[in-house]
Amino acid sequence: MAENKKKLIEVKNLSKYFKVDKGTLKAVDNLTFDIYQNETFGLVGESGCGKSTLGRTLMGVYTPTSGSFRYTGRESLEVNKKNLFRYSKLAQMIFQDPYASLDPRMTVGSIIEEGMIIHNMYDKQKRQERVYELLEVVGLNKEHANRFPHEFSGGQRQRIGIARALAIEPEFIVCDEPISALDVSIQSQVINLLSDLQKKLNLTYLFIAHDLNIVKYISDRIAVMYLGNIVELASSDELYQNTLHPYSTALLSAVPIPDPDKEAQKSRQIIEGEIPSPINPPPGCNFAPRCPKACDICHKQKPALKEVKPGHFVACHLVK
Numbered sequence: 001m002a003e004n005k006k007k008l009i010e011v012k013n014l015s016k017y018f019k020v021d022k023g024t025l026k027a028v029d030n031l032t033f034d035i036y037q038n039e040t041f042g043l044v045g046e047s048g049c050g051k052s053t054l055g056r057t058l059m060g061v062y063t064p065t066s067g068s069f070r071y072t073g074r075e076s077l078e079v080n081k082k083n084l085f086r087y088s089k090l091a092q093m094i095f096q097d098p099y100a101s102l103d104p105r106m107t108v109g110s111i112i113e114e115g116m117i118i119h120n121m122y123d124k125q126k127r128q129e130r131v132y133e134l135l136e137v138v139g140l141n142k143e144h145a146n147r148f149p150h151e152f153s154g155g156q157r158q159r160i161g162i163a164r165a166l167a168i169e170p171e172f173i174v175c176d177e178p179i180s181a182l183d184v185s186i187q188s189q190v191i192n193l194l195s196d197l198q199k200k201l202n203l204t205y206l207f208i209a210h211d212l213n214i215v216k217y218i219s220d221r222i223a224v225m226y227l228g229n230i231v232e233l234a235s236s237d238e239l240y241q242n243t244l245h246p247y248s249t250a251l252l253s254a255v256p257i258p259d260p261d262k263e264a265q266k267s268r269q270i271i272e273g274e275i276p277s278p279i280n281p282p283p284g285c286n287f288a289p290r291c292p293k294a295c296d297i298c299h300k301q302k303p304a305l306k307e308v309k310p311g312h313f314v315a316c317h318l319v320k
């Protein structure tokens with residue numbers, strides 16, 4: 001399905017390294033991939049593998065260490081320092097922690113209005129109307145505009161965060177684990193809201209999660225990340241039915257199946273060993289030290305992400 005779609009974000013050899021005491025931390029290392037218009041692009045991987053760094057780099061929060069990315073939506077631009085302001089009218093972010101991400105001193109109305117002011121959108125009265133409208137859109141109401149974030153529950157705060165992101169009418173939204181901090185009972189409400197909004201407003205999501213059940217449910221395509229690299233990328237169904245990378249296999253086998261009988265029968269693959277450090281990683285495949293199938297070449301040469309079937313990309317020497 002996705003193959004014929006138009007690209008929205010075109011990522012080329014993108015890296016984001018951090019200088020740390022012990023050397024260079026390769027949080028995002030030489031990634032090349034596309035995000036298509038209107039899709040939900042799921043990004044999964046263990047904590048520390050570089051998901052948020054990738055999300056922030058694609059928001060323009062971090063300047064890439066090397067490589068680049070292009071945006072081709074309402075506007076077409078190679079995103080760089082010069083056009084970051086223009087880009088910030090097209091792309092927005094929803095954060096993991098709805099407590100830390102809303103300024104406690106601002107009213108909900110002014111939080112939502114802020115982006116419209118920055119981008120010089122509408123006059124005061126129209127902005128006020130938009131704030132009320134957005135509150136309704138996310139399942140709150142206009143009376144909430146004069147209240148402060150602390151008066152709301154986690155789920156309601158996340159709705160406020162969504163309204164704020166929508167206020168400037170973006171096309172692309174990075175959702176960085178937007179439901180991880182919420183009670184299980186309200187997670188699906190927020191997911192459903194995001195899905196409805198996507199259809200209504202033609203949004204494109206980069207949806208970051210460590211919970212594979214959620215990613216599977218919401219994503220059109222999924223990228224599996226390991227220590228700064230994308231190791232596998234495919235449509236959701238394909239990734240689950242025809243998992244090719246040993247790391248993805250291990251990650252997916254760790255997802256509990258809701259049926260206890262099936263769960264008991266399932267063979268579970270345990271990933272041996274600690275996650276190695278992304279600081280000064282050794283040559284070869286980053287996963288090799290933990291991979292049950294690793295052979296000589298895996299320790300010597302880094303595998304490129306290659307398309308092994310239409311739309312199915314894998315970075316593994318053992319997959320032909």
Ligand SMILES: Nc1ncnc2c1ncn2[C@@H]1O[C@H](COP(=O)(O)OP(=O)(O)O)[C@@H](O)[C@H]1O
Binds near residue numbers: 025045048052
């Ligand atoms: N500002 C920073 N300075 C130094 N190291 C960082 C910074 N941000 C993230 N890192 C490191 O980069 C790696 C990836 O982090 P992150 O992108 O937050 O991973 P994830 O979101 O997948 O948990 C981690 O090793 C983390 O410690």
Ligand SMILES: [Mg+2]
Binds near residue numbers: 051052
């Ligand atoms: Mg993160």
